[in-house]
Amino acid sequence: MATIPQGANRHLKAVTGGAVGRRLARCASYLAPIDACEETLKALSDYDLRKESLSLRYRARSGEPLDKLLVEAFALVREAGRRKLGMRHFDVQLLGGAAAHHGSIIEMQTGEGKTLTASLPMYLAALDGKGAHLSTVNDYLAKRDADIIRPLYEALGMTVGVIQSQMPQPKRREAYACDVTYGTANEMGFDFLRDRLLKRQISEGARDLFGEMLSGGGASGDKPVQGDLHYMLVDEADSILIDEARTPLIISAAPGEDEVIASEAYQWAAEVQPKFEEDVHFEYDHKDRRADLTVEGRRLVREMPKPAAMNRLPLSEIYEYIERATKVEQEMILDRHYVVREGEIVIVDEFTGRLAEGRKWRAGLHQAIEAREGVEITFETNQAARITIQDLFLRYRRLSGMTGTGVTSGAELRKIYETLVVPIPTNRPPIRKQLPTQVFGSSDQKWDAIVEEIREVHATGRPVLVGTRSIDKSESLARLLEAGGIETTVLNARHVEREAEIVAEAGQRGRVTVATNMAGRGTDIKLGDGVHDLGGLHVICTELHESRRIDRQLIGRCGRQGDPGSYRQFLALDDDILLQGFGEKRSKRLKSRGEKAVGPGAAPESLFTRAQQKVERRHFRERKVLLYQDKERQKMQRQMSQDPYLDTAG
Numbered sequence: 042m043a044t045i046p047q048g049a050n051r052h053l054k055a056v057t058g059g060a061v062g063r064r065l066a067r068c069a070s071y072l073a074p075i076d077a078c079e080e081t082l083k084a085l086s087d088y089d090l091r092k093e094s095l096s097l098r099y100r101a102r103s104g105e106p107l108d109k110l111l112v113e114a115f116a117l118v119r120e121a122g123r124r125k126l127g128m129r130h131f132d133v134q135l136l137g138g139a140a141a142h143h144g145s146i147i148e149m150q151t152g153e154g155k156t157l158t159a160s161l162p163m164y165l166a167a168l169d170g171k172g173a174h175l176s177t178v179n180d181y182l183a184k185r186d187a188d189i190i191r192p193l194y195e196a197l198g199m200t201v202g203v204i205q206s207q208m209p210q211p212k213r214r215e216a217y218a219c220d221v222t223y224g225t226a227n228e229m230g231f232d233f234l235r236d237r238l239l240k241r242q243i244s245e246g247a248r249d250l251f252g253e254m255l256s257g258g259g260a261s262g263d264k265p266v267q268g269d270l271h272y273m274l275v276d277e278a279d280s281i282l283i284d285e286a287r288t289p290l291i292i293s294a295a296p297g298e299d300e301v302i303a304s305e306a307y308q309w310a311a312e313v314q315p316k317f318e319e320d321v322h323f324e325y326d327h328k329d330r331r332a333d334l335t336v337e338g339r340r341l342v343r344e345m346p347k348p349a350a351m352n353r354l355p356l357s358e359i360y361e362y363i364e365r366a367t368k369v370e371q372e373m374i375l376d377r378h379y380v381v382r383e384g385e386i387v388i389v390d391e392f393t394g395r396l397a398e399g400r401k402w403r404a405g406l407h408q409a410i411e412a413r414e415g416v417e418i419t420f421e422t423n424q425a426a427r428i429t430i431q432d433l434f435l436r437y438r439r440l441s442g443m444t445g446t447g448v449t450s451g452a453e454l455r456k457i458y459e460t461l462v463v464p465i466p467t468n469r470p471p472i473r474k475q476l477p478t479q480v481f482g483s484s485d486q487k488w489d490a491i492v493e494e495i496r497e498v499h500a501t502g503r504p505v506l507v508g509t510r511s512i513d514k515s516e517s518l519a520r521l522l523e524a525g526g527i528e529t530t531v532l533n534a535r536h537v538e539r540e541a542e543i544v545a546e547a548g549q550r551g552r553v554t555v556a557t558n559m560a561g562r563g564t565d566i567k568l569g570d571g572v573h574d575l576g577g578l579h580v581i582c583t584e585l586h587e588s589r590r591i592d593r594q595l596i597g598r599c600g601r602q603g604d605p606g607s608y609r610q611f612l613a614l615d616d617d618i619l620l621q622g623f624g625e626k627r628s629k630r631l632k633s634r635g636e637k638a639v640g641p642g643a644a645p646e647s648l649f650t651r652a653q654q655k656v657e658r659r660h661f662r663e664r665k666v667l668l669y670q671d672k673e674r675q676k677m678q679r680q681m682s683q684d685p686y687l688d689t690a691g
């Protein structure tokens with residue numbers, strides 16, 4: 042009975058036409074043969090199950106194509122899951138696993154069990170011994186997911202490695218040498234770069250130091266850690282492959298004279314920027330996030346005293362320093378976009394709410410922020426090696442992914458990575474209830490209504506999860522609630538250590554948890570005793586994010602695995618999304634209209650979704666431009682026999 046689970050087909054055709062339907066039908070044809078293996082495998086001892094797996098591995102290594110081994114491999118994985126994890130892969134998970142094996146990005150609704158599904162294509166890919174990598178969005182998830190599935194892999198004789206930031210080289214090498222390796226895209230990218238630098242060092246060293254080459258190591262005796270880029274399964278594929286894709290990973294070299302001058306200039310600009318007044322000295326375009334000095338502003342720049350080191354800079358550059366400092370002043374908010382930790386600026390990822398270790402903003406923004414916060418200025422210019430996450434992934438021979446919210450970006454993913462986004466039907470019909478959205482004139486009214494709703498739901502004993510757009514908003518809401526006598530737990534990038542504990546308790550009776558989008562993907566909130574009967578978890582969304590995907594991820598915390606649950610979106614006419622989507626003029630008008638409005642219903646919800654779509658489209662265009670520029674740069678460098686990852690263009 043190789044059928045696609047009910048209702049899926051029609052939905053799929055509507056989304057992407059025939060290609061997806063055909064791929065799913067092919068994957069569904071494996072289901073019956075996998076089922077047919079079940080009884081035989083169940084009868085085997087643990088020892089014999091492992092032997093089966095080793096014989097499959099032998100066949101793969103002798104050249105039998107993986108496609109041919111899929112049915113047996115998946116049957117083994119399902120049996121090992123049943124025995125060692127107490128979870129037997131659902132049919133829809135087999136379907137997802139097969140689609141991922143065939144190079145698709147599978148879209149599974151939140152809570153449908155992507156962690157377990159990943160075991161299928163990972164095991165299959167690892168059979169031929171060239172390594173299978175799974176990238177997660179952060180260290181915590183890499184370790185957590187690997188640990189959850191480890192007993193399954195080990196029952197089948199496979200080793201599991203986990204890469205964590207700050208891990209020393211020998212440990213990394215061990216982790217990559219395992220059959221399957223979990224780690225973040227960032228870490229895998231940095232390992233790629235370090236290896237590449239090392240290999241160059243080895244080959245250059247080899248010219249005058251023959252002995253080093255024989256030992257296969259660099260001058261320091263190091264050896265590359267990563268090995269082949271064979272198969273990659275990207276978790277949260279749309280976020281990584283789209284939002285993060287252009288973020289460069291950079292290994293820096295020591296600063297030179299230019300950096301010393303730039304450093305002075307950044308500090309000077311941060312110091313004098315407050316003297317510049319909007320609409321007198323500069324104009325600010327919120328939509329394009331651009332500051333432009335006026336004639337008056339330029340005059341002020343020229344007249345101001347500057348450090349001697351800056352004499353060597355052309356005026357046009359000095360203007361740019363001020364414009365950048367202004368942009369930072371207008372746009373970048375401490376504890377929302379970034380935190381200062383141990384004298385370092387660490388970006389708060391807008392999409393995951395987590396600290397994005399090692400990442401930097403481009404075009405001098407990072408340095409301008411460092412200058413504003415008075416921490417040491419670090420440089421990207423003198424880079425030793427650089428790669429974007431997109432380049433890294435495109436280097437894998439086979440690439441596939443998983444996402445909770447991919448279809449919205451399907452066309453983009455298909456275009457850039459040539460992968461199909463395949464929606465996988467849910468195992469049980471979701472019974473999550475959407476309550477009508479409430480739109481208020483001002484945020485004050487909105488926050489009052491949110492507190493009121495929390496109070497009402499809390500009184501019934503149901504747990505409540507509230508999502509906010511920033512650390513400061515999560516904390517100010519928690520204060521409001523505490524003042525009203527409601528005990529509240531806060532989950533944001535400041536409380537990473539207690540994350541597991543907070544999440545474990547968030548579904549308990551009477552809990553109120555206020556979170557940033559850290560309560561996104563990977564947060565599996567289990568309902569406490571009796572909560573199911575009360576109606577499950579209630580999720581409150583307090584604003585729209587720049588991307589619909591993040592909103593959907595938050596909503597996905599309730600109604601998991603067929604549990605009951607509900608959610609409501611709150612909006613206000615002074616929300617940031619209107620400014621970002623419509624620009625200053627229109628958003629100001631809306632804001633003043635809102636000041637007169639009382640109670641919910643101040644504006645239609647579609648106004649906000651339109652603004653969000655505008656922001657999404659703009660980001661898409663920006664990504665396309667960047668992608669084009671990067672491709673051109675690489676092409677040019679290759680023509681000049683340069684290494685696009687190690688040599689600076691120009």
Ligand SMILES: Nc1ncnc2c1ncn2[C@@H]1O[C@H](COP(=O)(O)OP(=O)(O)OP(=O)(O)O)[C@@H](O)[C@H]1O
Nearest residue numbers: 128129130131151152153154155156445562563565
């Ligand atoms: N085949 C299965 N049998 C029993 N339980 C399962 C099965 N698959 C998944 N689960 C359970 O479902 C829950 C959700 O799994 P998981 O966190 O992997 O979902 P997800 O798809 O990654 O969700 P999200 O995108 O929201 O993080 C987990 O508690 C997991 O143990």
